[in-house]
Amino acid sequence: MKADPAVQRRLLDLADVDAELTRLAHRRRTLPEHAELTGAEAAVRAGKDKLVETETAAGDLDRDIRRLERDVEGVRVRTARDQQLLAGAGVGAKQATDLQHELETLARRQRFLEDEQLEVMERREALGIDLDHARSVLAEAEQKLSEITARRDTALLDIDAAEAGRRRARAELVAALPADVLAAYERRREQGGVGAAALRERRCGACRLELDRTALGALRSAPADEVVHCEECGVILVRTKESGL
The missing domain is CATH 1.10.287.1490 (Helix Hairpins)
Structure with missing residues (x-):
């Protein structure tokens, strides 16, 4: 799946909003x-x-x-x-x-x-x-x-x-995302609770595991507009300047 890097970064904003909604729901219950x-x-x-x-x-x-x-x-x-x-x-x-x-x-x-x-x-x-x-x-x-x-x-x-x-805020973000990218995000979120996370210092922002050399090599060689996933938890990994690639 292809998506402009700017679109992928908007997934991080959406993930932040969803995380806040999850926290609010937890606060409501507890x-x-x-x-x-x-x-x-x-x-x-x-x-x-x-x-x-x-x-x-x-x-x-x-x-x-x-x-x-x-x-x-x-x-x-x-x-x-x-x-x-x-x-x-x-x-x-x-x-x-x-x-x-x-x-x-x-x-x-x-x-x-x-x-x-x-x-x-x-x-x-x-x-x-x-x-x-x-x-x-x-x-x-x-x-x-x-x-x-x-x-x-x-x-x-x-x-x-x-x-x-x-x-x-979520409605605004969703409206600006391509349908296929949003669908992939929502599927992942339904499976694991987190749809997308940033790759920071070679670690997945969702599962917090450091990726091995093979995975990092694959990410380095993947085109910037390629939508990639964490091989450990399956979340959509968004590459940024802090990814350490």
């Missing part, structure tokens, strides 16, 4: 924010689970407190009724005894309920501290997630802008 986001999202999920668990426990205690309040109020109502009956006229001795016994039972019941109510309220107060902590932890985790997401998005926007510029 942004540290990706791993940070995974951890931050896990922290938010854990924070939400803990908050739901704590809120559920608090709700259960709130229901217990309301139930105990109703029970205590019911005992108080019955106590007031019995006291009113006991103080009324026309109460016989047996009824008075029964009422007094019930009042004693109600008093014990009220003390038991009030003790239980106090215990539950103390537990609810302690759980309130846990609830505030769980909300604080979740808010902090969500804030961190938001900050990491913003950093990730900014980094991706920078990469997008750089890629857009490199793709425009």
Whole structure:
């Protein structure tokens, strides 16, 4: 295949652009924010689970407190009724005894309920501290997630802008290359990732190996417009003043 040396040198520009696009794609895949986001999202999920668990426990205690309040109020109502009956006229001795016994039972019941109510309220107060902590932890985790997401998005926007510029440059270079030369370059790039490289100081710029005497002799004798390849990696070798031939 023949190609003017100037055309071959444009392949080096194209290879540089493709290398930069490859680096940008690698950077996109390996942004540290990706791993940070995974951890931050896990922290938010854990924070939400803990908050739901704590809120559920608090709700259960709130229901217990309301139930105990109703029970205590019911005992108080019955106590007031019995006291009113006991103080009324026309109460016989047996009824008075029964009422007094019930009042004693109600008093014990009220003390038991009030003790239980106090215990539950103390537990609810302690759980309130846990609830505030769980909300604080979740808010902090969500804030961190938001900050990491913003950093990730900014980094991706920078990469997008750089890629857009490199793709425009690539389109201009491709448009100026002969179809057969471009096809050879693209085939090689698909096979090995690098389509063209400069020969510098008798070394291939792609595989970094120094060419032997036989290969160097063949390159010296090849016409300047002959498209040549590295015998080691197959890349299109572009000869320059730095080739050492």
